[in-house]
Amino acid sequence: xxxxxxxxxxxxxxxxxxxxxxxxxxxxxxxxxxxxxxxxxxxxxxxxxxxxxxxxxxxxxxxxxxxxxxxxxxxxxxxxxxxxxxxxxxxxxxxxxxxxxxxxxxxxxxxxxxxxxxxxxxxxxxxxx
Numbered sequence: 001x002x003x004x005x006x007x008x009x010x011x012x013x014x015x016x017x018x019x020x021x022x023x024x025x026x027x028x029x030x031x032x033x034x035x036x037x038x039x040x041x042x043x044x045x046x047x048x049x050x051x052x053x054x055x056x057x058x059x060x061x062x063x064x065x066x067x068x069x070x071x072x073x074x075x076x077x078x079x080x081x082x083x084x085x086x087x088x089x090x091x092x093x094x095x096x097x098x099x100x101x102x103x104x105x106x107x108x109x110x111x112x113x114x115x116x117x118x119x120x121x122x123x124x125x126x127x128x129x
Contacts, residue, residue, distance in 0.1 A: 001023070001024055001026075001027060001096060001117075001118035002024065002120075003021055003022065003023050003094050003095070003096060003118060003119060003120030004021065004022040004023075004120050004121070005019060005020070005021050005092065005093060005094045005120040005121060005122065005123045006019070006020050006021075006022075006123055007019040007123060008091075008092060008122075008123030008124045008125045009124075009125065009126070010126045010128065011084055011125070011126070011127055011128070012127070012128050013084060013086055013127055013128065014083060014084065015084050015127070016080070016081060016082045016083075016084065017081050017084065017125060018078055018079065018080050018081070019034070019078065019079040019081065019092055019094075019123060019125075020076050020077070020078055021034070021076065021077040021078075021079075021094030021120060022074075022075060022076050023075055023076070023077060023094070023096055024075065025072075025075050027096045027098075027118070028051055028070065028072055028075065029050075029051055029052045030050055030052070030096065030097065030098045030099060030100065031048050031050045031096065031097055031099055031100055031101045031110060031116075032048070032049055032050070032070070032077045032094060032095070032096045033045055033046075033047065033048040033049075033094065033095045033096070033101070033110070033111070033116060034046050034047045034048075034068065034077075034079045034092060034093070034094055034095075035092070035093045035094075035095055035113060035116075036088075036090035036091065036092045036093070036125075037090055037091050037093070037122070038087075038089060038090040039090075041090075042113075043093070043113045044059065044111070044113075045059065045109075045110070045111030045112065045113070046058065046059045046061070046062050046066065046111075047059070047062065047066060047068040047079060048068070048101035048109055048111070049068045049069070049070055049077060050100040050101040050102075051070060051072070052100060053100055053101075053102075055100065055101050055102060056068050056101070057101045057102065057109040057111070059111065061087075062081075062088075065081065065082050066079055066080065066081050066082070067079070067080040067082075068080075077094065079092070081125070084125075084127045085127060086127045086128070086129045087127075088125060088127050089125060089126050089127045090124075090125060091122035091124050091125075092122060092123050092124075092125055093119055093120060093121075093122045093123075094119070094120045095113075095116035095118060095119050095120070096116065096118045097110075097115065097116045097117050097118060
């Protein structure tokens with residue numbers, strides 16, 4: 001499974017960017033997630049989408065500012081990032097695996113980096129103050 005992330009860049013605080021993740025068609029019924037890794041920090045899951053249950057998930061720090069969506073015709077998942085803050089500066093990765101975003105057993109969404117086996121290369125987002 002090959003994923004291709006793109007769309008990063010330099011933006012001022014308060015600005016917007018849209019990241020794209022091109023993924024194989026067969027992954028679109030399952031979880032496709034966005035992670036980010038800031039310098040010196042762990043890679044953290046920030047959002048996930050799974051079409052089967054039409055579900056989306058967000059970590060608290062991006063709720064209300066970021067929106068994940070997918071275009072099945074283009075086999076692409078997007079992360080629209082609005083009202084960007086300097087603390088959003090990181091390398092952003094998309095990831096996928098063959099489960100739904102939220103675990104049926106405990107109701108938690110799969111936001112850990114070790115839970116995903118398929119990764120795209122990162123795209124750098126830099127937010128200046």
